[in-house]
Every structure is written in structure tokens, then in C-alpha cells.
Amino acid sequence: MSGQIIGLDHIGVAVKDPKERMKIWADLLGLPLEKVETVESEGVRTWFLDMGGSWLELLEPLNDESAVAKSIEKRGEGMHHICFEVDNLEKMLAKLAARGINPLGGGARKGAGGAMVAFLHPKDSGGVLVELSEHGPEECCHDHSVDLEDDEDFDEDPFRPGTVAVLYLANPKERIFGVVRQLDLAGIGIEGIDLESWNDWVQQWARGAEGPIVPSVQFFPMGRVEKLLADVDTEEVPSFTRQFEERTGRSLAEAFGIDIEEEDE
Numbered sequence: 570m571s572g573q574i575i576g577l578d579h580i581g582v583a584v585k586d587p588k589e590r591m592k593i594w595a596d597l598l599g600l601p602l603e604k605v606e607t608v609e610s611e612g613v614r615t616w617f618l619d620m621g622g623s624w625l626e627l628l629e630p631l632n633d634e635s636a637v638a639k640s641i642e643k644r645g646e647g648m649h650h651i652c653f654e655v656d657n658l659e660k661m662l663a664k665l666a667a668r669g670i671n672p673l674g675g676g677a678r679k680g681a682g683g684a685m686v687a688f689l690h691p692k693d694s695g696g697v698l699v700e701l702s703e704h705g706p707e708e709c710c711h712d713h714s715v716d717l718e719d720d721e722d723f724d725e726d727p728f729r730p731g732t733v734a735v736l737y738l739a740n741p742k743e744r745i746f747g748v749v750r751q752l753d754l755a756g757i758g759i760e761g762i763d764l765e766s767w768n769d770w771v772q773q774w775a776r777g778a779e780g781p782i783v784p785s786v787q788f789f790p791m792g793r794v795e796k797l798l799a800d801v802d803t804e805e806v807p808s809f810t811r812q813f814e815e816r817t818g819r820s821l822a823e824a825f826g827i828d829i830e831e832e833d834e
């Protein structure tokens with residue numbers, strides 16, 4: 570832990586109407602919407618689209634007082650900030666302070682996903698608002714999904730054969746969207762596609778069913794499973810199932826060639 574940048578975390582883009590902007594980022598350019606989170610303290614709702622290893626974060630102001638609303642008023646919509654992940658924010662800020670650079674707004678605070686974040690004044694970074702972020706142990710909330718371990722939306726047995734879900738794997742990291750086929754202490758069997766191929770697969774179905782990408786049945790031992798999230802649809806955030814059906818005009822059951830269990834209401 571030495572206080573250094575370890576990767577690009579996200580690019581923040583200020584938007585007035587995220588659903589309108591989704592037509593570009595999700596529908597046209599194919600970035601899947603993965604999570605939506607309100608950061609009350611900043612007066613923003615953040616919409617995270619997956620860029621494969623980093624995020625595009627759409628920043629929607631929730632009131633006129635929010636910094637993002639003021640930024641849109643002053644600079645218009647568009648590129649807002651670039652965020653780097655750091656291994657140790659405190660040490661990074663100490664290093665910068667030793668060079669006479671202090672973060673904006675009084676230092677580190679809680680950002681999206683429970684991460685500790687700090688912003689650098691654009692005058693210190695060549696005109697770019699830079700965010701530095703150290704991830705906490707908490708996961709960012711997934712408004713359209715249900716966490717297996719924090720499952721208030723389902724009374725019992727949320728996952729069973731036929732449930733549509735996203736399986737998160739560790740070592741190496743992978744995400745599979747599909748239909749749960751088997752779930753026991755040994756592991757999870759899922760018929761699905763790697764989310765890396767999601768957009769190509771949807772486009773293939775939008776053109777017609779035939780194509781090279783086909784869901785495959787795979788079994789993953791529990792040791793590789795990070796989490797399993799049900800593909801739940803909310804009014805605000807479309808599930809992958811809804812995104813598939815809206816973009817292709819076909820049903821997901823048709824794509825999997827099977828009956829898929831209806832989610833419990």
C-alpha cells in the first residue's frame with residue numbers, strides 16, 4: 570500500500586436526463602447499464618455503464634444545489650471528471666500535500682459504492698477535474714438486482730433452476746448472464762453467455778437469431794463464485810432481460826429455447 574494509482578475507475582459525464590442519454594451509451598454504443606446509486610451527500614444519482622474493466626458514470630443532478638447541477642449550468646452537459654483508483658487514498662493525499670497540492674472540498678469523503686474519494690482542483694491537473702478513489706469492502710448497490718446474502722425482496726428460495734441471473738466469478742473475474750440450471754453446495758450450473766459478449770449477442774438477435782454467439786451450459790465450483798444476482802427489473806433500471814427484449818423485439822425464453830420461470834412479484 571504505497572499511495573499510487575492502480576487503474577482507471579470511471580469517467581464521469583454530467584447529464585440532465587440519463588434515460589435520454591442511455592440511447593447513445595447503451596443502445597447505440599452498447600455499454601450495459603449495471604448499477605444505479607444515489608449519493609445523497611452530493612445530490613446526484615450515478616448511473617454506471619460497464620466499459621469492461623472500468624465504468625462510464627452518468628451523473629444526474631437531483632436538485633439545483635448539487636455540484637453537478639451547477640457544473641451543467643456553468644459548463645453544459647458532458648465530460649465532468651476522470652476517476653483513478655488508488656491503493657491507499659490517505660497516503661496518496663499525503664504525497665500530494667507534500668508537493669503543495671490539497672484536495673477540493675476539505676479532503677476525502679464517501680463516494681459511490683462506499684469508496685473513499687477526493688477531488689483535485691483542475692488547476693492542479695491541467696484543466697481536468699480528477700477524482701481519486703479507494704474502494705472499500707462494500708459493494709456498490711445494484712438497484713436492479715438482488716444480492717443473495719441481502720435478499721429482502723424474496724421470502725424464500727430466490728434462486729432455483731429457471732431463474733434468470735448474473736453470476737459473478739472470481740479468479741479470473743468473469744460475469745455470466747443466463748438461466749440458473751443447478752445450484753447446490755458444490756457450485757452453480759448456468760446456461761448463459763459471458764457479459765463481454767452481451768452486446769454482440771443482443772445485436773445478433775436484433776438482426777435475426779442465427780449467429781456465432783450461443784449460450785453454453787457451464788458449471789462453476791463455489792470456490793470461484795463471488796455472488797449471484799437475480800436479474801430483477803425495476804421501473805427505473807431495466808434488467809438485462811428487459812434490455813434484451815426491448816432491443817431485439819424477441820423474448821429471452823426464445824433466445825434460450827426454453828421456458829424461463831416468471832420472477833416472483
Ligand code: CMX
Pocket residue numbers: 581608611613615626628636637640648649650652673674680681682686688690691696697698700
Ligand atoms: N471540470 C472542470 N473544472 C471544474 C469542474 C469540472 N467538471 N467542476 C468544478 N470545476 C472547477 C470550478 O470551476 C472551480 O474553479 P475555480 O476555482 O477556478 O473557480 C474549481 O473547479 C473548484 O470547483 P468548486 O465547485 O468551486 O469547488 P467545490 O469545493 O465547491 O466542489 C467539486 C468540488 C468540484 C468536487 C464538486 O463541485 C463536484 O463536482 N462534485 C461532484 C462530485 C461527484 O461527481 N459526485 C458523484 C459521486 C462521487 C463518485 O464518483 O464516486
